[in-house]
Amino acid sequence: MKVLIVDDEVSLVSTIVERLEIRNVEAVGVHSGDEALAKIAKTSFDIIILDVRLKGESGVEIMKKIKMINSEIPVILLTGHMSPETSEEGLKAGAIDCIIKPIDLDKLIVKMKEAIALYRKQ
Amino acid sequence: MDSEKEQYEKLRLADLAFFGRIMANISHEFNNVITIIGELSGLLQDLSVLAEQGKPIKADKLKKVTENITRHIARGKELISNMNQLSHSVDEQRKEVKLQDIISNMKILTKRLLERKLTQLSWQPTKDDIRITTDPFAIRHALFACLELAMMASSSAPALSMRIQQRQETIDIIISNSNADSSLEDEKILQELLLSVNRLGGTVSQERNDKGAQIKLNIPKHLEISR
Numbered sequence: 143m144k145v146l147i148v149d150d151e152v153s154l155v156s157t158i159v160e161r162l163e164i165r166n167v168e169a170v171g172v173h174s175g176d177e178a179l180a181k182i183a184k185t186s187f188d189i190i191i192l193d194v195r196l197k198g199e200s201g202v203e204i205m206k207k208i209k210m211i212n213s214e215i216p217v218i219l220l221t222g223h224m225s226p227e228t229s230e231e232g233l234k235a236g237a238i239d240c241i242i243k244p245i246d247l248d249k250l251i252v253k254m255k256e257a258i259a260l261y262r263k264q
Numbered sequence: 265m266d267s268e269k270e271q272y273e274k275l276r277l278a279d280l281a282f283f284g285r286i287m288a289n290i291s292h293e294f295n296n297v298i299t300i301i302g303e304l305s306g307l308l309q310d311l312s313v314l315a316e317q318g319k320p321i322k323a324d325k326l327k328k329v330t331e332n333i334t335r336h337i338a339r340g341k342e343l344i345s346n347m348n349q350l351s352h353s354v355d356e357q358r359k360e361v362k363l364q365d366i367i368s369n370m371k372i373l374t375k376r377l378l379e380r381k382l383t384q385l386s387w388q389p390t391k392d393d394i395r396i397t398t399d400p401f402a403i404r405h406a407l408f409a410c411l412e413l414a415m416m417a418s419s420s421a422p423a424l425s426m427r428i429q430q431r432q433e434t435i436d437i438i439i440s441n442s443n444a445d446s447s448l449e450d451e452k453i454l455q456e457l458l459l460s461v462n463r464l465g466g467t468v469s470q471e472r473n474d475k476g477a478q479i480k481l482n483i484p485k486h487l488e489i490s491r
Contacts, residue, residue, distance in 0.1 A: 153332055153336065154299060157304055158303060160307060164314065196380075197379050198380070198382050222291075222295040222299075223292065223295065243295055243298075243299040244295075244302040245302075245303070
């Protein structure tokens, strides 16, 4: 499994990447929507974990652009506070799930595996 | 012309909206701090599990992770302290304050909001303390409205700067946007700004030229009448 983590909190991204690698999950971290789009254009990922409140364009806007590049990649949105609007807007725009920070990493891995399996079935 | 009661109601709602926006922003940022500390402590747990399995933890790795935790605890403490200052600014409607402290407080509380709109804010603190007697909450609200208005004058990457100019009886707080491509015209925020400035016994003016857009708050050094 190869994961792209997108969040503008640098320490958060590097720590999640390190903890995923300890669990034998290949992970790459970036800190902006533009970096994410550049990475996706060059590298293939099985799944993307994308923060909703990015600097500049929102995570939902970036996800729409990701889907235009590759609609086959499942995206899980990451949010600090889940409002019904955030969740509805995210799912409508193509997210497979929305999860709330703080993260339970082992649960996240289960969710990522399920999402990838679901996308591969479709 | 609005009646006094209508003006009061507008002001009350605008104050609440300002406080709510700052609270929402800080709670998001504070949640990020907690999430980072949680992940870093999770990493320490992962490393200790690996150590139990025979892969020793390097001392410099431990040092780096714990330093990172300490840094984010300090970030969280700074957010709480600044939120607390804003909350207590409603305690007195007229108080002697250090203007630089108010600006620094608002700069920290709005940092994330500004960053989300890719805004750069430069602020050159003055050498000497500037002490004024004013409404501590209203001046914060006015500064926030000025920042929002100045930001809105750019379609992308606002470049804001803030400076203070002392006059005999008054103070100018000047907020400029050197990357402005439109006027400072948001009616709702302008209305909000006027209500706050009125409470401070001051005036507000704006200017748009080829160098950008500028808002100037002029407030008395000594507010005579409490609201």
